Amino acid sequence: MSDGRPLRVEAGWNSGGCPAGLFARRSFLQGTAASVIGAAGGSVLDGDAALAAVASGDQASGGVIPFYGYHQAGITTAPQTIGAFASFDVTAADRRELRELFRALTARARFLTAGGTGPKAPPDAPPPDNGILGPGVVPDDLTITVALGASLFDDRYGLAARKPTQLKTMQPFRHDDLDPALSQGDLLLQVCAGHRDTTVHAMLDILAHTKGAMKQRWRFHCQRNPPRPTGIPRDWFGFKDGITNPDTTNTATMDKVVWVQPNTAEPAWTAGGTYQAVRIVHFHLEAWQKVPVAQQERIFGRRKISGAPMYAVSDDAPDTLDPVYTNDPQGLITPLNCHIRLANPQTPETASTSTILRRSYDYERSPDKDGDLDLGHVFCCFQRELDSYIAMQTRLEDETLVPYISPRGGGYFFALPGVRNDQDYYARALLT
């Protein structure tokens, strides 16, 4: 296809099944029970079958990112072009309904990420799918990543003793202007794919199947810009953003930096998961536009056109060059209070709090409530220790970027371990 996405599966709808909308006025548990019965009767194409259907078609199967694994997809996965972050308040009545919520989320994520066809509705019934993606669901590199906020571990579901040790409610940093309507949440969904219709479709599907058990709190639809002209994408400040990141293909590095390991101070169920920090950061672009480029470069500590460190003056210098500060203790080349030098000062004292896995997206939702520009960053990072992120962000309180950004929301979450197989479901080890 001309837009590069895989062709959709042309098989017809299967017979039977219960469209999500039928459950809208019933209790959450009634709805999920009926869905499971439908699936057992073969009316819902499961992930493996859908995967096989996609692979056997005449389209490339490269659009499927495997759902099952020790870790969730969407963390070390190379960032897709489109990303959405949605935070929810969980309204499940009790622990049993909470478990059913996670089962329902698992079933939907497994199906949507594999693609295929859903149940067929009787001719006089509402359709089970909104048809946004055509007659079949295309996988489109979709990943759905589920994370929990500290508030889920309050007294509602008896989970307090199982809270990840470092998980807490995000407190405002010195320059934050947090809007409660854009902050925190019991559960975070990060939904990423090749195209926006795929993420919107996935979000609508999940909302329909979890109605009554969780309620939207805030949501951001975002993108990653294409490389201009090459290399790492630029953010709305015009700087290449995401250059220095740990190597996601190196298992040892990921185990050290990102994944919670077994037999640590953390509860056993957390192994294979990771802490996720999300910050909604508004950019003051009109003010930024008035800053000369040389000063912009000193604010970030990198060259604007090339993305290279400050010691590389050519516009053609590669952005892969590493920043080096050993010959610059006073910050004459790379200022001591610039963004990259405070994030990672390269000192022995800060070595343990200077590596995180960044996976951020850019948002644009102008005008804001005052009619002004609203562009920014949904900054997102994953790390084995949430305290690493907090230490880094605390150092950044003194950066010269501060007048040009307003952190307005987000929160801290724990991204669950992966769903291992078709007997497993999100948070099973937490809930059993």
Ligand code: HEM
């Ligand atoms: C929201 C506004 C932010 C913007 C516009 C931004 C932009 C950038 C840019 C342009 C770079 C240099 C290129 C690169 O290595 O990717 C960078 C590097 C980096 N940023 Fe940010 N960033 C933001 C927020 C944050 C936050 C909140 C953190 C963590 C608390 C952070 C951590 C880092 C790190 C660790 C590096 C690499 C430092 C190095 O080792 O050289 N950034 N950022």
